[in-house]
Amino acid sequence: MTIREILKMGDARLLRTAQPVTAFDTDELHMLISDMFDTMRSVNGAGLAAPQIGVDLQLVIFGTDIINPRYPDAPIVPRTVLLNPVITPLDPDEEDGWEGCLSVPGLRGLVPRFSHIRYTGFDQYGDAIDRTVDGFHARVVQHECDHLIGVLYPMRIRDFKQFGFTEVLFPGLDAAEDD
Numbered sequence: 001m002t003i004r005e006i007l008k009m010g011d012a013r014l015l016r017t018a019q020p021v022t023a024f025d026t027d028e029l030h031m032l033i034s035d036m037f038d039t040m041r042s043v044n045g046a047g048l049a050a051p052q053i054g055v056d057l058q059l060v061i062f063g064t065d066i067i068n069p070r071y072p073d074a075p076i077v078p079r080t081v082l083l084n085p086v087i088t089p090l091d092p093d094e095e096d097g098w099e100g101c102l103s104v105p106g107l108r109g110l111v112p113r114f115s116h117i118r119y120t121g122f123d124q125y126g127d128a129i130d131r132t133v134d135g136f137h138a139r140v141v142q143h144e145c146d147h148l149i150g151v152l153y154p155m156r157i158r159d160f161k162q163f164g165f166t167e168v169l170f171p172g173l174d175a176a177e178d179d
């Protein structure tokens with residue numbers, strides 16, 4: 001089990017456009033993904049993108065097959081490894097939702113995201129993934145894939161009155177559990 005350091009906002013490596021993965025099903029890739037799941041689980045994250053641990057690849061993981069204590073009311077998103085993703089909004093509908101980020105610890109912001117998307121890409125074995133999703137699942141995918149183009153969620157916020165410290169915005173939440 002290897003927990004990797006999560007880069008924080010301000011680190012230039014979070015602002016890069018990531019490189020596509022070209023070699024699937026390699027020991028190196030499996031090791032990296034295993035480290036990413038260990039790292040995500042250690043902080044109860046909903047997802048993690050390779051650039052957040054300083055790896056310049058188009059690789060994100062998200063979801064769990066169990067309830068995430070940080071998002072107890074969120075629907076379960078299947079445990080997914082997604083490489084070289086492409087997101088297509090299916091209509092212009094957007095919805096606002098509160099987001100946090102392991103690279104922006106202690107803060108939450110209200111972020112508009114497309115409600116209905118299709119996403120495609122590959123898993124770690126090179127098998128194609130093609131899903132049509134909405135709601136929280138669509139939000140998580142959009143948040144994680146933004147990391148691959150150097151975008152952190154505060155850059156998507158439209159109303160900065162809806163951005164602040166988790167402990168102030170949501171006093172009921174255990175601050176230690178946030179990010």
Ligand code: ZN
Binds near residue numbers: 100102103144147
């Ligand atoms: Zn994030």
